Amino acid sequence: MSEVKKRDNWGSRLGIIMAVAGSAIGLGNFLRFPAKAAANGGGAFMIPYFISLFLLGIPLMWIEWTLGRYGGGFGHGTAPGIFHSLWQKNRFIKYFGVIGIFGPLVIFIYYLFIESWTLAYSFFALTGKYTALMDQNSLRSFLAGFQGLEKNQYFSGIGIAYAFFLATFLLNIWVIYYGIKGGIEKLCKWALPLLFIFGLVLMIRVMTLGSPDLSKPDWNILAGFGFLWNPDFSALKSAKVWLEAAGQIFFTLSVGIGVILTYASYLKKADDVVLSGLTAAATNEVAEVIFGASIIIPAAFVFFGSVDIKSIAQSGVFNLGFVTMPLVLNKLPLPALFGFFWFFLLFLAGITSSVSLAQPAVAFLEDEFNISRKRAASIFGIVSFILCQPGIFFLGRGVVNELDFWGGTFFLVVFATIETVLFIWVFGMDKAWDEIHKGADMAVPRAYKFIIKHITPVFLFIILGMWFIQEWLPIIMMKNIPGADKPFVLGTRLGLLFVLIILAILVKIAWRRKKLHGGRRV
């Protein structure tokens, strides 16, 4: 029997619920969801959205919580070890688990820079640096100057953005350095309630906008909500709308990344996963469907009307968050205060997600190489700092999009499919059902035994197949990438392949060391 090192634990049940919800609630809840809903049938989008939530999102959530707690019992907090614990006879399965460290690491290295923009804009809002700008072009130029994409009257280089990146980076490493209970749990326990307060304040502000321009009475808040919620049932005939809804559920619940596996590995054997998982998912849904849908799109409708709102909704997440929303808030009284609320809300959503993305790599070093958390956090800090640089300096050359595709889309669905297959067919559905219910504070409805065994994997395979044909193939073949950006995209791919190979080698070394020491941890 292997000697299992004493691992970190959550201090309370609320702690892990807040941490998993914090990991799930990110910039996408406030920017991606409303844009997707508006572009894909409005209220009708909620039909495939809820179907995906109950048939795909929640089952995957329970699978990951259960696998994580199971692996934690063997002293493993990441997918290589967890997969190996599930299927000990298979020598290769641990290498598939590498995706569960690679994916979050790749997301972390570009997400952190974007997160640092929200911290910077919170500061700019309070100091009034952009609050006098009253048109889209000025705010776009402000953003491009800040990102270092152009030199203009607002910024002469990337220096300020880099300073905020460093501050955000150090803040993240500092939280990780203090561990699960002392760092991540503490952060999430105050950040999540604060995020909800800011979300509520902004929602109430938007709901009380009325019709600010008396010459345009049709541009009112009720019509703004109508733009987002009036259903267009014809959209449901499109397979794309169903895929978009399933994709949104994937991204919003943070399933398929490997983060929930790691977080759940710090649970005790008799801790509940059913109720805790459902509570974390419900908390995330409030942030998305209630706050996310009530702020940016209805507010933008009131100021830009029914014609422009369509192009705004499709203008991309960065444009919505860093151009449209500040412009709307600049047109209202107290722009500094509400601008700060908006960007600090995004920052809190960002940091509670980014610390979770760092955790699998840190846990891997701790658990499989038996090194201390502080040393693991320091190694992670050095490596991830180097890896963050291409996304910062080649932002305009397609590097971030490329990182997002591999880390945040492609491997996410592949990983979810692997863990579902392992859970159902290798672990075995009956054993898996018993494992889910260990220490459970509520019973999973019996129908879910059928759903998890038959519907969720079929759903996953359909998504995997459809995305591959419709969306991934052109991306993989670099069909829509400008010629000048192709070397950067290719360089990013080679870099990612290198990271993947290094992680696989580390897994091999870790297992060889354990074998050499007679199954004992070294």
Added chain:
Amino acid sequence: MKLTGWIFIIFSWGLIIGMLTFCFIKVFSKKEAK
């Protein structure tokens, strides 16, 4: 906003708030019992 829009917003928000309330009541009642 159309009536169908209202129906969708009330259904969606009701479902989510209901789910959250149900979960947190259960979470806190268990905590007290322990």
